[in-house]
Amino acid sequence: MQKNTEIKFEHLGLVDYKEAWEYQEKVFNSILDLKVQNRKAEAGAQQPTPNYLLFCSHPHVYTLGKSGHEEHLLLNEEGLKEKEATYYKINRGGDITYHGPGQIVGYPILDLENFFTDIHKYLRYLEEAIILTLQDYGITAGRIPGLTGVWLDHEAQRNPRKICAMGVKCSRWVTMHGFAFNINTNLDYFNNIVPCGISDKQVTSLAKELGHEVPLAEVEEKLQKHLAALFGATITTAVHEERH
Numbered sequence: 001m002q003k004n005t006e007i008k009f010e011h012l013g014l015v016d017y018k019e020a021w022e023y024q025e026k027v028f029n030s031i032l033d034l035k036v037q038n039r040k041a042e043a044g045a046q047q048p049t050p051n052y053l054l055f056c057s058h059p060h061v062y063t064l065g066k067s068g069h070e071e072h073l074l075l076n077e078e079g080l081k082e083k084e085a086t087y088y089k090i091n092r093g094g095d096i097t098y099h100g101p102g103q104i105v106g107y108p109i110l111d112l113e114n115f116f117t118d119i120h121k122y123l124r125y126l127e128e129a130i131i132l133t134l135q136d137y138g139i140t141a142g143r144i145p146g147l148t149g150v151w152l153d154h155e156a157q158r159n160p161r162k163i164c165a166m167g168v169k170c171s172r173w174v175t176m177h178g179f180a181f182n183i184n185t186n187l188d189y190f191n192n193i194v195p196c197g198i199s200d201k202q203v204t205s206l207a208k209e210l211g212h213e214v215p216l217a218e219v220e221e222k223l224q225k226h227l228a229a230l231f232g233a234t235i236t237t238a239v240h241e242e243r244h
Contacts, residue, residue: 004048008238012056060085068095072194092177094167102184161204
């Protein structure tokens with residue numbers, strides 16, 4: 001069966017975390033179901049699996065991955081209410097992180113069999129797209145061995161700062177969850193957690209590094225372009241599906 005390298009792009013806007021998670025699950029499961037059907041179908045009757053890229057931002061929320069530690073959330077229930085924040089334990093990898101307004105949250109729901117079957121390469125490509133986007137703004141970023149995500153001052157590490165967190169799930173080569181790229185983010189919210197379980201490094205944003213806010217749509221456009229080039233994909237804007 002021919003590989004499908006088209007990625008359907010949907011922008012969900014500012015959306016509640018749980019609502020976006022449920023929508024991800026719906027899309028993710030529909031791709032898995034199609035893969036099962038294809039295995040049972042004759043070669044000529046198999047249908048290409050679709051790929052999706054969702055962009056959104058969330059109201060203040062903390063999420064804890066499967067390998068995370070609850071004590072890395074430094075707020076109790078009352079503290080969460082005071083910060084107008086919610087908290088979810090979820091099924092991605094990684095520890096605790098924060099999502100909020102001014103962030104680009106990207107959820108690629110891809111069938112990696114359309115591209116390559118290598119989860120480490122997939123993560124490196126997501127990181128590379130962020131690194132190239134930052135390069136467009138004159139900012140040098142990279143990786144720190146043993147730590148996921150994208151960092152500034154990653155080489156000398158005199159003051160290493162994380163600008164993008166990542167955590168993904170992959171089943172039968174279909175991905176979900178993704179990355180949180182700090183653009184105009186209120187970084188004070190990171191003071192209420194041990195971000196990604198790392199206590200000795202800082203968190204930053206594009207606005208903090210540049211000294212001024214940046215239009216989210218501008219960054220999203222650059223990021224899409226880099227993702228398309230890295231994955232050898234065509235990204236098309238999809239007609240938005242009903243999330244309920």
